[in-house]
């Protein structure tokens with residue numbers, strides 16, 4: 001009997017969120033199609049957190065309506081194939097500017113990067129609109145999951161009542177060991193040490209056995225200096241050969257995340273390459289739960305291929321569980 005492994009594959013389905021958003025084709029449609037083939041090949045399930053306010057902005061401009069139609073078609077296909085579709089909110093879309101001649105958006109104003117700076121009624125409406133949008137395209141969940149744009153899920157008292165009202169039970173924003181001190185981008189998970197799913201009620205960073213919600217913390221992985229050196233060489237090589245990442249936009253100029261250890265990084269397809277594959281495999285061997293956070297816009301062809309090898313390894317040696325509902329810890333009975 002092969003040992004059970006929980007492999008949680010999550011994706012932020014979004015364009016670039018900086019000076020240039022890039023195109024739907026390059027940032028979302030193409031890389032997600034390549035990913036979909038790999039997921040389905042290994043019968044792996046993914047969770048796609050959809051940047052709804054990007055889609056609502058596509059809707060506003062006639063010349064972008066075809067992009068929106070293609071995105072909806074892709075989301076429906078993913079959903080029909082058993083992948084999960086949930087909302088992801090980047091509120092700085094409120095301050096986006098449309099670049100008409102480029103057919104792209106510019107999102108340089110980051111003052112509303114976190115929902116926490118907005119009035120309560122507005123936060124509530126953004127959640128309502130997001131879930132409504134997904135329902136209208138046929139995504140019908142009885143219970144919902146959420147990942148905050150930029151991991152900004154604090155202070156949670158702003159969201160608790162909305163979560164209850166909208167039937168959001170599953171939270172995916174906690175990145176253990178990391179924080180961002182910038183007021184507009186604030187989060188602090190530096191005290192979080194738990195690296196498997198847990199219940200919470202009032203603070204996503206504080207496990208509480210009888211909590212109302214379930215947190216699925218993102219996994220981090222440690223690399224020694226030899227692997228780091230090899231990683232730099234591989235990336236240099238990929239850059240030289242033109243495998244530079246799929247998306248054609250530019251990143252938001254956010255503050256650098258601070259982590260408890262400089263040798264830790266998130267488990268992610270866009271950070272994975274051949275230099276790190278063995279460390280990823282070891283990580284899987286040594287842990288029961290591995291939560292990936294990836295962004296199709298940043299995929300290289302090499303990264304996807306390495307991910308394919310990882311999934312092949314996982315399904316050959318282990319009994320992988322991909323459905324987050326099967327990772328929910330048993331509640332403590334009173």
Ligand SMILES: [Zn+2]
Pocket residue numbers: 012014051088090148149150
């Ligand atoms: Zn995002």
